[in-house]
Amino acid sequence: MNEITIQSPFDMHIHLRDTEMLKLVAPLTSHTFAGGVIMPNLVPPVETKEAVVAYKNRILEAINNDDFIPFMTLFFKPYTNEFLENVKDEIIAIKLYPAGITTNSEGGISVIDTVALAPTLNAMSNLNIPLCVHGETNGFVMDREKEFMSVYEALAVAFPKLKIIMEHITTKEAVDLVKKYDNLFATITLQHLIITLDDVVGGMLKPHLFCKPIAKRPEDRDALLEIALSGNSKIMFGSDSAPHPKHKKEACGCAAGVFTSPIALQVLVELFEKNDKLENLDNFISKNAIDIYGLKKSKKSIKLIKKDFVVPAQYEGFGEVVVPMYAGETISWSLKE
Ligand code: DOR
Ligand code: ZN
Numbered sequence: 001m002n003e004i005t006i007q008s009p010f011d012m013h014i015h016l017r018d019t020e021m022l023k024l025v026a027p028l029t030s031h032t033f034a035g036g037v038i039m040p041n042l043v044p045p046v047e048t049k050e051a052v053v054a055y056k057n058r059i060l061e062a063i064n065n066d067d068f069i070p071f072m073t074l075f076f077k078p079y080t081n082e083f084l085e086n087v088k089d090e091i092i093a094i095k096l097y098p099a100g101i102t103t104n105s106e107g108g109i110s111v112i113d114t115v116a117l118a119p120t121l122n123a124m125s126n127l128n129i130p131l132c133v134h135g136e137t138n139g140f141v142m143d144r145e146k147e148f149m150s151v152y153e154a155l156a157v158a159f160p161k162l163k164i165i166m167e168h169i170t171t172k173e174a175v176d177l178v179k180k181y182d183n184l185f186a187t188i189t190l191q192h193l194i195i196t197l198d199d200v201v202g203g204m205l206k207p208h209l210f211c212k213p214i215a216k217r218p219e220d221r222d223a224l225l226e227i228a229l230s231g232n233s234k235i236m237f238g239s240d241s242a243p244h245p246k247h248k249k250e251a252c253g254c255a256a257g258v259f260t261s262p263i264a265l266q267v268l269v270e271l272f273e274k275n276d277k278l279e280n281l282d283n284f285i286s287k288n289a290i291d292i293y294g295l296k297k298s299k300k301s302i303k304l305i306k307k308d309f310v311v312p313a314q315y316e317g318f319g320e321v322v323v324p325m326y327a328g329e330t331i332s333w334s335l336k337e
Contacts, residue, residue, distance in 0.1 A: 002306045003336065004269055007282065008298040010289045011036040011264065013132070013167055013187045013238025015257070016059055016070075018042050020318035023062045025243045028315065029261045030068035032335065034286075034298035037071045037132070037238065040095055041104040045075035049087045056090070067300045071293075073132065076109065081123040092293060093130040093165065101136050102212045103242070103256060108134075112151050114158040121159050130163035130293065131155070135174070136213055142197070145213050146173045156181040163292065168192065168240045170213040172223035178234050185292050187238025190260045190267055191215065191325060193225050207254040208323050211242065229272065231280030236289045239264045246314060246321040260325045263311055266333040267326070269304055273333075303336040 014036040016026050029036055038059065040046035046055055052072045059070045074087065076096035097108035109117070124131060135152060136144035155164055166174055166186040178186045191209065196218050200209045209215070227235050241264065242257025249255060260267075265285075272281040290297055311326040 001273065001278070004278070004304050004333075006265060006269070006285065006302045006304065008034045008286045008290075008300060009265060009302060010034060010237070010286055010295070010298075011239045011241070011261075012165075012236045012289050012293075013037055013039065013189075013240050014261070015039045015041070015240070015242045016062075017243060018055070018058065021243060021245070021320050021322070022058060024315060024317045024320045024322065025241075025259075025261060026059055026062035027064065027066065029241070030063035030066035032261075032265045032302050033068060034300040035069035035071055035295070037092060038073060040073045040075040041097065041102075043104055045104065045107050046073070047075045047077060047107075049083075049090060052087065052090045067298070069298070071295075075107065076120075076131070077107070078117065078120050079123070081119075081126075084120075084123050084127055084129060088127050088129055091129065093132045094124060095132040095134070095167075097134045098136060098138070101134055101138065105134070112155075114154050118158070121155070121162055125159050125162040128163075130165055132165045132167050135166050135169070141214055142216065145169070145171045145216075149173050149177050152177055152184065153181070156184050159183070165236075165292075168213060168238060169224065170216050171220045175223040175227050178227075179232075185234045185236065187236050187240075188224050188228050189238060189240040189258070190264050191258045192221065193228055193271060194221070194267075196221050207249045207251075208325060208327065209258055210249075210254050210256055211240065211258045212256040225271075225275075228284050229275050229277040229280060231277075231283035231288075233283065233288050233291065235284065236292065237264075237268065237285045243322040246323050249323060258325050259322050262315065262324050263326055263331060265302060266304060266309060266331055266335065269333045270331060304333050305336040306332060307334045308332060309334040
């Protein structure tokens, strides 16, 4: 196959940031995707209706006239039923961060207790607002996700009607758990389908592949790849594309995040083609998200052509510089302009 058309591609987990960085990176997503779930970890976090609406408007301004729907989220904290009823039409989900676990999550939840959080989670369940979760403890870095599985189980059991999205899963334990409960779903990033910890720290240290959760073992990567390639209806693409200024990545104290927006679609086509599973790409990148979140399919379609593309060394604009995954390398599919 030399050409492919992707209908209604959705990125179900993305960081667009704010101000100058937003202006630089938002068009790189809105160009190739029909919509995306926008993460709320700004400074300060997005936690009022006014902040959601204002941020959405800044995104719409940054993407100019692109056909792209920003699906907005709120930063999880205890909210009243009244507040949630009032905000629900502006958001697609609420994102829970354990306190201090990753970029700008200091205002997150210190103890994820199903009793203490029940008023908010029951209200979300009744109003059909999904809960997106960054699932890591503050334990040893390679065990953080595995240790969080009991928290996911407790949430899934205590709130059986609440849709819970296990964000950016990276382990075979998470792949097993998502299949076990009807109300658990998951997103998987591009990098976690491809790299392992070896690619990050096994040779020369690669700051642009450092993210949270950190990439794990080959058997974890293989389990993620297998379930994504299978088109399993619980699994959605969520890039977790997380741009940081180049000077904050190439630094002593490297910020966590891999910037994949400009290459995600092309590399996914390459990956599904290489594994002879192109027929399941639509499930991973569009249909499952539509079914899980109850979205409308977009009329937007993106054409790609099998032609080498040299990934830019960096993207620059508005005084910002950001380095993408595969900077300077050649990938085998290009956008057909
Ligand atoms: O690597 C990451 N970067 N993981 C996250 O959970 C947050 C993200 C960011 O916002 O930079
Ligand atoms: Zn994220």
